[in-house]
Amino acid sequence: MSAELYDQIIPENRGEVDAHCVRTLFERARQATQLAPLGTLFIFWVVYATAGLPLALGWMIVNTLPDALTFVLTSRLLRNPPPAGRIAYWHNWQVVLRILQGLCWGSAVVVFHIPDDPTAFNDIAILAVLAAVTATNVVSMAPSFRTVAGFCISTLLVPILYSVWLGDVIHIKIAVALGLLLLVELQFGWDAYRQFAGGVHQLVLNQKIRKQLELRNIELGELNQKLRVIAIHDQLTGLYNRHFMVDQIERQRELFARHGNICSIVLFDIDHFKQINDRYGHAVGDDVLVAFSRRVETLLRQGDALGRYGGEEFVLVLPMTDLNAALHLAERIRSAMAGSPLVFQPEEITVTASFGVAQLEQGEDADHWLLRADQALYRAKENGRNRAVA
Ligand SMILES: Nc1nc2c(ncn2[C@@H]2O[C@H](COP(=O)(O)OP(=O)(O)OP(=O)(O)O)[C@@H](O)[C@H]2O)c(=O)[nH]1
Structure with missing residues (x-):
């Protein structure tokens, strides 16, 4: 042989x-x-x-x-x-x-x-x-x-x-x-x-x-790691994607049901974003979304999770945070956005955003919790935008 x-x-x-x-x-x-x-x-x-x-x-x-x-x-x-x-x-x-x-x-x-x-x-x-x-x-x-x-x-x-x-x-x-x-x-x-x-x-x-x-295994491990990152992140802004955020929201609901850990979410949406696209073009619109994300990130605590929920809509999951504190944070983000422009060449663009805040309630499921945040956001838009509503 x-x-x-x-x-x-x-x-x-x-x-x-x-x-x-x-x-x-x-x-x-x-x-x-x-x-x-x-x-x-x-x-x-x-x-x-x-x-x-x-x-x-x-x-x-x-x-x-x-x-x-x-x-x-x-x-x-x-x-x-x-x-x-x-x-x-x-x-x-x-x-x-x-x-x-x-x-x-x-x-x-x-x-x-x-x-x-x-x-x-x-x-x-x-x-x-x-x-x-x-x-x-x-x-x-x-x-x-x-x-x-x-x-x-x-x-x-x-x-x-x-x-x-x-x-x-x-x-x-x-x-x-x-x-x-x-x-x-x-x-x-x-x-x-x-x-x-x-x-x-x-x-x-x-x-x-x-x-x-062994080499293949290492490559596969690295690839898996990349895939895991890709699977939970939004490609444009690098924030968590909707799928991941929905998981987080469900996880917080479980923690609340099991240990009573309070949690709030904030749904927020850039005001009149369509006009930015129409005026400056889609590429600048993308840049605004990225710059907006980076600025919001600077205002968060460790443990807060920020994700892109849809086109120009975002969601924040704030563990161990009650409604007042969440409203306070939303207000901080709102005023930071409204107070200084997102700087772009050749023009400076100021964007405002509207916020809907909801604290998880006893016996509530994730969908209902999200629905209440969405309704609050809708009211913020209805009441003139550039505001945070609970
Ligand atoms: N550049 C860019 N635009 C996007 C993206 N996703 C969604 N949009 C645009 O975002 C705009 C959302 O418009 P609307 O839903 O009318 O909302 P709005 O103009 O922000 O108005 P309000 O939310 O009512 O204040 C649409 O023009 C979409 O095409 C994206 O990834 N990049």
Whole structure:
């Protein structure tokens, strides 16, 4: 399954997959170097009697050097992971070190060969270790096929060539067996690498999808927030819209019914607004509505809700406010409007407004409450406009 995924790696993801693989290779290479001394010691144990202590010890030390180098290097790389651009460089170093290591292992057959030994005991014992070492490397070095191939070929090629060069029957058989082993290991190594890289590719894809989903979620959240704002605001004036204000009025009615919280509303309407439109045009009419809204806002307390109820009609919901206080506020807005013009270029325009005020009464529903405010507004208009009526 994951080997198939390897075939689907798109060039765009290749770099990331390689980087993941090589980082895992560092970890595994470090682990492998910790196990390698076992094989070295085994060969030492087999050969020291026939080869003599100095040669056996010397080989053991030389064979340990590439492992020690690998251990130091990979420990450093694991502590300070290289940037993406340097991954390939350090990958090459891993391959070089593994090839050196392989040549050291393979050299054991040449160094410790006992001429004219019909049992070829040393050679076979050493080759058993080499077969085990290369086989375990096929698995542990799976994240990098180059490393697997470099190590297996460099480990087995010297014994193969040496055996062919010796030319006797037993060594020819050994050469053939090692050749087959090498082919099988390369095939397994390639499969193991493809499976590993395929799994990593899946991981990379999952991470990208998760990141995209997270981004989408953030975008959706922001969009939702914008929609929520749009849904309750009037586009022209930025005030709350009628729908929201009706909800507020109903909420205040519930609070009054449940907790006895008093509340008043003020419905107000700009006087003769049609004339402003007719005289200055619709665009200036819009500007007047906006400027009117901004000025009313400056006169409110926190907690008062101001909304555009219709064309040039507005509504104020005043929690914890009785009729007198609401009338007082309406009067304040009225006189502020009438007292100074809403300034526009090239002309100054003064607008007045009429106000209908109503305090919520016991047992009254929202519609009736609004109706009473509307009737008061109607009376304010009837009585000459530019006034607040309860
Ligand atoms: N520029 C502009 N005009 C609007 C908007 N909504 C409604 N109007 C206008 O507001 C005017 C309201 O006119 P009327 O209902 O006759 O009221 P009025 O002229 O203010 O007179 P009174 O309310 O009786 O004092 C109409 O001309 C509408 O076209 C808007 O969003 N922008």
